[in-house]
Amino acid sequence: MANAFSPRPTGAEHDILYLGWQREAVEALGRLGARVACVVSSSDRFKPTDEGFDGPLAVAADHTSPESVLGALDELGLSPGAFWTVCTEDEFAIVTAAVLGSLGCRRAVSVAGALSLRDKAAQKRLIRRAGLPVAACVRVPDLAAVEQAVSSHGIGLPCVVKPPAGAGSQHTHVVRDRREMSATLDALAEEAGGTAGPWLVEAFVPGEELHIDGAVRDGKLVLASASRYLHNVVEVHRGRLVASATLDDVTERELTDAAVLLTERALTALHHTDGVFHLEAFHEDGVLTFSECAGRIGGGMVLEAVRGKYGTDLYDEWAAAVLDAPSPTPADAGEPRPGSFGWANLTAPPGPLRNLPTRGDIEARPGVVEAQLWAKEGDLVDDMRRASHLLAAKALVHAPTEEAARARLVEVASWFTGTLRGDERGCGDA
Secondary structure, eight states: OOOOOOOOOOTTTTTEEEOOOOOHHHHHHHHTEEEEEEEGGGGGGHHHTTTTTTSSSESSSSSTTTHHHHHHHHHHHHGGGGGSEOOSSSGGGGGHHHHHHHTTOOOOOHHHHHHHTTTTHHHHHHHHHTOOOOOEEEEEEEGGGHHHHHHHTTOOSSSEETTTOTTTTTTOOESSSSSHHHHHHHHHHOOOOOSSEEEEEEEESSSSEEEEEEEEEETEEEEEEEEEESSOGGGGGGGGEEEEOOOOOTTTHHHHHHHHHHHHHHHTTTTSSEEEEEEEEEETTTTEEEEEESSSSSTHHHHHHHHHHHHHOOOHHHHHTTTOOOOOSSSSSOOOOOOOOEEEEEEOOOOOOOOHHHHHHHHTTTTTTEEEESTTTOOOOOTTTTTTOSSSEEEEESSSSHHHHHHHHHHHHHHHHHHHTTTTSSSSSO
C-alpha cells in the first residue's frame, strides 16, 4: 500500500527514514545503496508516487512534528529504532530528524547540533562565543516587546525583526528609523497572522551579502563555493531580484579566502562536522560578519551553480554524509571551471500568469545555460515580494567574469518580466 511501511529488521545498515519529500535527496541515497522509506505531510502525500518513488511511504499530519511522525510509525508497529538513521534535506524538519534519530537509531545527528543550524538566536550565541563577528540580537516573546528590546539591549536602529527559525526572508523586515517601527510591526502582524512570537530582534549589519555553499566531512571542508548576491536578500520585499554569482577566482581571491576561513571557523563553532551547508555573511570594508548558516543545500540554483563551477553534486555529498560513506569529491579534483556561474529567481506580478516563456525561450537568452519553470501558464500567483523562495522560473548563466554574469542575470530577469507584461522592454530595475 502507498501509505504503509513494510517492516524492516531493526538496525539494518541501509534502511533510512527520510522526512518529507525531495526527489533528488532520495535518489542520491538510493545511488549509494540505501533503502529509503519516507514520511510525508498529508498535503504532499501524492508527490512521491507522482515523481516515481516506489518505496515505503507513510503519511503524517505534519512531517516536521515528532509527535506526528511517531504516531504514523506507531500505527505501523514501527519506531525510529527500526532504521539506521533518520534524515532530511528539508530545513524545517532537521531538528525533528535529530530528535527521532536519538530514539534508537545507530547513527544520528545531535539534537543540539541540529538546533544550532535552525535557531538563529542559539546560532549567534555559539558564533559570538567563538569570537567571530556577528550582530547583537535578542529574542522577544511578541511584537509588542520589539521596540523596548531595541533600546534596552543596545541594538539600536536600524534593526532587523524576523522569526528565530525562519527561511527565505519570510516575515523578515528591516526597521530603519522610528517612523518605520509602527508600520513594520503592523505589517509583520498581518503577515504572520498575529503578534505572538517569539521574534528575533538583531542589529542591522551594513554591507553586501555573500553566501558560501559546500560540504564538510570530519570537520574539514570538502568544498566551499563563495558567491555574492546582486542585492541583499531582504531587499526582495522591495521587489529586488534574488540572484547571485560566484566570485572571480583571481580578482577576488582575498575575499574568497576570507569567506572560506570564516566558514571553517563558523562550522566548527556550530558543531557541524558532516554534511552540506549554506552560510551567509555581510562584507564591508574588508570585514566579514557572520549572518546565518543552514545545514542544507542553498536555494535558487545554488546546486546547479556549484555543479557547473566545481563539478560537484551537493546532493551526493549530502547523501554520503548521511550514510557515513566517503566523500564523492576526490582530493585532487583539480581547478574549478573558469568564469562565474550565476543564477536568478525570475518572478511574476500578482495575478494570473500570461505570456509565460518556455524553458527553451529562457535558455535561448545570452549566457543562459539552464532554466527551470516553477509555474505554468494561467497560474494565479501571489505577491512574490513576500519571500525569496517565491518565483515563476529560474535561470543559470555562465560568463567570463562575475561582473558579466551579473549583467546577464539582470538582462534575463528584465526580459522575463517584460515578456509577462506583453512587451520586451523589461523592468530596468532588477
